[in-house]
Structure formats: C-alpha cells, structure tokens
Amino acid sequence: MQLTTRDTNVAIQVDPSVFDYYYNEGLVHQAVVTFMNNARSGNSAQKTRSEVRGGGRKPWNQKGSGRARAGTIRSPLWRSGGVTFASKKRDYSQKLNKKMYVRALRSILSELNRMQRLVVLNDFHCSTLRTKDFVNKMQDLSVNNALIIMHEVGAFEYLASRNLSNFIVCDVADVDPVILLKYENVLITEAAIKILEENLQ
Numbered sequence: 001m002q003l004t005t006r007d008t009n010v011a012i013q014v015d016p017s018v019f020d021y022y023y024n025e026g027l028v029h030q031a032v033v034t035f036m037n038n039a040r041s042g043n044s045a046q047k048t049r050s051e052v053r054g055g056g057r058k059p060w061n062q063k064g065s066g067r068a069r070a071g072t073i074r075s076p077l078w079r080s081g082g083v084t085f086a087s088k089k090r091d092y093s094q095k096l097n098k099k100m101y102v103r104a105l106r107s108i109l110s111e112l113n114r115m116q117r118l119v120v121l122n123d124f125h126c127s128t129l130r131t132k133d134f135v136n137k138m139q140d141l142s143v144n145n146a147l148i149i150m151h152e153v154g155a156f157e158y159l160a161s162r163n164l165s166n167f168i169v170c171d172v173a174d175v176d177p178v179i180l181l182k183y184e185n186v187l188i189t190e191a192a193i194k195i196l197e198e199n200l201q
Contacts, residue, residue, distance in 0.1 A: 031104035049082030151191035
C-alpha cells in the first residue's frame, strides 16, 4: 500500500495492516471509553466516624448528667465528627488487552486514511518559535485543525503551537485513541509512520 506525501508529492510504501485495516466501531468505542476512564482520578474522599482522629474516650457517663447519652465526640452529630455516608476514592480504571488496543488504533488510522483526513509529510519542523509562523505554515498546508505527529517534538514546534487550541504537536509515543479522534486532520511525518508501524505490529 502506498501513501503520497503532501509536501513533496512522493509515494511511500506503508503497511496495509496498519493503514488499511477494517473499521471496528465497537472496539474503537471501547478503547476510547477505557482510555478516558483510566484518566479519571476519583480522588473524592471523606472520613467516617471510625476514621476521624480522636474520640476514643466516652465524653461523659451514660447516666446521671441530664444530657443526652454520647459514646464519642466524633459522632456524625457532633462538630468535627465523621460523615454519615462518606464518599470514598473510586477506581475508575478499566482493562483493555494490548491486542485490542493495537487493533483499535489500526482501525482509527485506517478510517482517517479512507476519509482523506490523514496527511503524510516528508518532514515537519519550525525554524522559529513564533506562533504566527506556525499558523502560516498550517495555512500553506490548507489545514485549520490538526494533530501533528512527529518522531520527536522539538522546542520550536512545541513553543510555537502550545498557545493554539486547534493544533497540537505530539511525539509518536504519545498517540492514543482520544487524541486521534479529537482533531479534524492528522498530520504525520515519514519517520513517525515507521515507528508507528513497528509499535502496531
């Protein structure tokens, strides 16, 4: 299978198992949901009466004081006491087999290629760190919203694009299902394609 680079108009040979894979919608949905759930922290936590510090001694005698009986100062009825139905940390993580994850990425990349949303570049680099120069470079490629996948993101590429919401530059190692589907176009360099093919075998 061949893909043509946008900037040099040269055909390059790519692995059809990565860029011409059938689209498995159910698997892609599962991969996206799993990835997003694994990013959740679930860090809401409150303490019950047994977890609040202190309150080991009975405040006063059970009878004879005229006050209501009390067994601990950390009762939910007391100030600084525990919470009756305390929320606890929740683990939202889900498991997805490596083969399923790889096939989901193949499905996404292949569908992007079929929809002509995958743009191959011979190379991509910025000579300055100015955002204006980066925008002009994107305009020359006729791209208004894109994910740029590189072999290794340089300082100029990162600094020039970090202030733009409709563009993001990332290393090929940071590619995931969510980021591939987030942007309208995906620009990828030849060097990144070779690494991606090795990773998705």
